[in-house]
Amino acid sequence: MPELGPIDWERRLSPAAQRLKASDIREILKVTEQPHVISFAGGLPAPELFPIDALEAASSRIFARDGGTSVQYSTTEGDPALRTWVAERSAVTPDHVQIVTGSQQGLDLVCRALVAPGRAVAVEDPTYLGFLQVTQFNGVRAVAVETDDEGLLPDALDRALSTGEIDAIYVMPNFQNPTGRTTSLERREAILDLALAHGVPVIEDDPYGELRFRGEALPSLHDLAIARTGDPDRSPVLRLSTFSKILAPGLRVAWVVGAKPIIWRLTLAKQAADLHTSTLTQRLAVELLPIVPDQITKVTEAYGARALALEEALDDAFGSAVLRTRPDGGMFTWLELPGPVDTAALLPTAVEAGVAFVSGGAFHCEESAGRSTLRLSFSSSTPDQITEGVSRLAPVLWGALQPVG
Numbered sequence: 352m353p354e355l356g357p358i359d360w361e362r363r364l365s366p367a368a369q370r371l372k373a374s375d376i377r378e379i380l381k382v383t384e385q386p387h388v389i390s391f392a393g394g395l396p397a398p399e400l401f402p403i404d405a406l407e408a409a410s411s412r413i414f415a416r417d418g419g420t421s422v423q424y425s426t427t428e429g430d431p432a433l434r435t436w437v438a439e440r441s442a443v444t445p446d447h448v449q450i451v452t453g454s455q456q457g458l459d460l461v462c463r464a465l466v467a468p469g470r471a472v473a474v475e476d477p478t479y480l481g482f483l484q485v486t487q488f489n490g491v492r493a494v495a496v497e498t499d500d501e502g503l504l505p506d507a508l509d510r511a512l513s514t515g516e517i518d519a520i521y522v523m524p525n526f527q528n529p530t531g532r533t534t535s536l537e538r539r540e541a542i543l544d545l546a547l548a549h550g551v552p553v554i555e556d557d558p559y560g561e562l563r564f565r566g567e568a569l570p571s572l573h574d575l576a577i578a579r580t581g582d583p584d585r586s587p588v589l590r591l592s593t594f595s596k597i598l599a600p601g602l603r604v605a606w607v608v609g610a611k612p613i614i615w616r617l618t619l620a621k622q623a624a625d626l627h628t629s630t631l632t633q634r635l636a637v638e639l640l641p642i643v644p645d646q647i648t649k650v651t652e653a654y655g656a657r658a659l660a661l662e663e664a665l666d667d668a669f670g671s672a673v674l675r676t677r678p679d680g681g682m683f684t685w686l687e688l689p690g691p692v693d694t695a696a697l698l699p700t701a702v703e704a705g706v707a708f709v710s711g712g713a714f715h716c717e718e719s720a721g722r723s724t725l726r727l728s729f730s731s732s733t734p735d736q737i738t739e740g741v742s743r744l745a746p747v748l749w750g751a752l753q754p755v756g
């Protein structure tokens with residue numbers, strides 16, 4: 352028998368696998384897991400708000416009532432009761448709804464279904480790191496389009512679309528990750544105008560929309576498209592939402608809503624990817640539907656108090672010296688330091704001082720961009736911890752703003 356040698360895995364990797372690199376946030380999370388560190392880095396939902404008792408009671412009910420079918424294979428489209436619930440909230444039929452294993456899977460399937468390798472997606476600058484990973488793995492280019500406090504700049508988006516290279520527009524209109532910004536109604540309309548004029552679909556990623564702690568809710572791009580066309584099958588918008596930030600992310604239950612012809616393709620793509628989303632966690636989600644409104648109130652109130660604590664602590668610590676966003680919901684605040692400060696280089700000092708953040712470069716298509724920015728997540732610390740965290744962070748940032756000498 353020939354002697355068995357080890358496989359040279361590096362040489363065996365596909366080009367797609369070779370393009371993958373470890374996410375900065377994963378690396379940071381390893382450091383910030385130390386108990387003495389107050390972490391504004393992770394962006395995890397608060398675990399003490401997960402509806403554990405309701406989940407426990409629901410799982411007993413499901414096993415007693417459904418027995419083996421609760422853990423049997425099920426349909427790729429998703430649980431009928433869940434699809435009906437989503438459809439009713441989105442003014443569509445269940446055939447316009449695909450259940451996915453987290454919106455992260457939805458983003459991957461949508462990207463693969465709409466954008467060929469080598470082609471491009473227009474993204475907000477900065478954008479969600481997880482979507483940049485999706486584009487990278489799929490060999491798709493992410494083209495950064497300039498933004499301001501109201502969202503994508505229509506002129507810049509028009510220029511990008513006019514190149515003819517863009518096959519989809521990816522936006523997070525509510526409490527964007529990483530900036531916490533909300534796209535204004537005028538900009539939502541303008542994005543829709545441009546999408547329709549250029550015939551390019553919009554990927555509307557909305558995991559945080561329900562978590563509004565002040566101000567009035569704005570219609571989604573999906574709602575605006577339906578209001579204009581009167582027909583879900585003529586909408587250019589694919590809207591993704593999730594239970595991750597409302598119930599619990601480990602359920603991995605989310606959904607995509609869109610025109611039937613593309614939803615049908617996503618169903619086929621999902622069949623190839625994982626057959627279906629977990630039968631059990633979909634049923635848990637269905638059992639928990641009656642408590643969703645209370646759960647949204649509970650999470651929103653807690654995050655609102657945390658956001659306010661962060662806002663007040665940052666106001667006290669920096670006054671007008673540091674530009675920052677004032678989110679109306681979600682989990683993130685964005686800081687922009689004046690001058691040529693490299694926030695990635697400040698992170699080790701911050702961790703030594705017992706506080707962590709994510710440096711802004713991670714959220715840009717160009718690694719060199721956004722060096723002087725950083726993201727603070729206020730979801731997973733109490734108001735007291737947040738106040739203490741900012742008192743640890745302030746000297747580190749001030750030290751970089753005012754070089755000695």
Ligand SMILES: Cc1ncc(COP(=O)(O)O)c(C=O)c1O
Nearest residue numbers: 453454455479528593595600605
């Ligand atoms: C903008 C955005 N999209 C998608 C996701 C992934 O959510 P899910 O847990 O539904 O996969 C996240 C998670 O943080 C996110 O911030």
